[in-house]
Amino acid sequence: xxxxxxxxxxxxxxxxxxxxxxxxxxxxxxxxxxxxxxxxxxxxxxxxxxxxxxxxxxxxxxxxxxxxxxxxxxxxxxxxxxxxxxxxxxxxxxxxxxxxxxxxxxxxxxxxxxxxx
Numbered sequence: 001x002x003x004x005x006x007x008x009x010x011x012x013x014x015x016x017x018x019x020x021x022x023x024x025x026x027x028x029x030x031x032x033x034x035x036x037x038x039x040x041x042x043x044x045x046x047x048x049x050x051x052x053x054x055x056x057x058x059x060x061x062x063x064x065x066x067x068x069x070x071x072x073x074x075x076x077x078x079x080x081x082x083x084x085x086x087x088x089x090x091x092x093x094x095x096x097x098x099x100x101x102x103x104x105x106x107x108x109x110x111x112x113x114x115x116x117x
Contacts, residue, residue, distance in 0.1 A: 012089075015081065018096030022074045025103035029067040029110055036114040037063050048113055063113070070106045074099045 037044060037060050046063060047056035077099040081092040 012085075014093050015085070015096055018093070018100055019078065021100050022078075022096070022103055025100065025107055026067060026070050026074060029070060029103070029107050030064075032107065033063055033067060033110055033114070036110075045113060063110075066106050066110055070103050073102050 043057040044060050044063060045054050045056075046058045047054075049055040077095040081095040084095065085092040
């Protein structure tokens with residue numbers, strides 16, 4: 001069994017690119033939501049359904065649950081990728097790519113919630 005150091009995992013270009021893209025999208029999500037949502041006493045739309053319209057409203061700070069969830073998913077996938085990388089590199093890549101996809105979907109949903117409602 002070969003020993004993998006943390007420096008070996010970061011020498012892998014695909015893994016390194018996945019980490020950088022995840023961090024950049026999560027930061028963009030925080031900045032986008034912070035710029036769009038100002039602290040206010042009025043409730044804001046937190047969930048929108050295409051059939052019925054607004055389905056959930058709440059306090060302004062609850063919109064920041066989305067980037068927190070994205071960050072937690074990234075951290076979980078990063079930790080799992082680190083341990084899986086020793087035995088199966090492809091699975092570690094898949095975890096990083098899936099985290100990027102989830103972050104992108106969260107950014108898209110934040111855009112749709114703040115712009116179209």
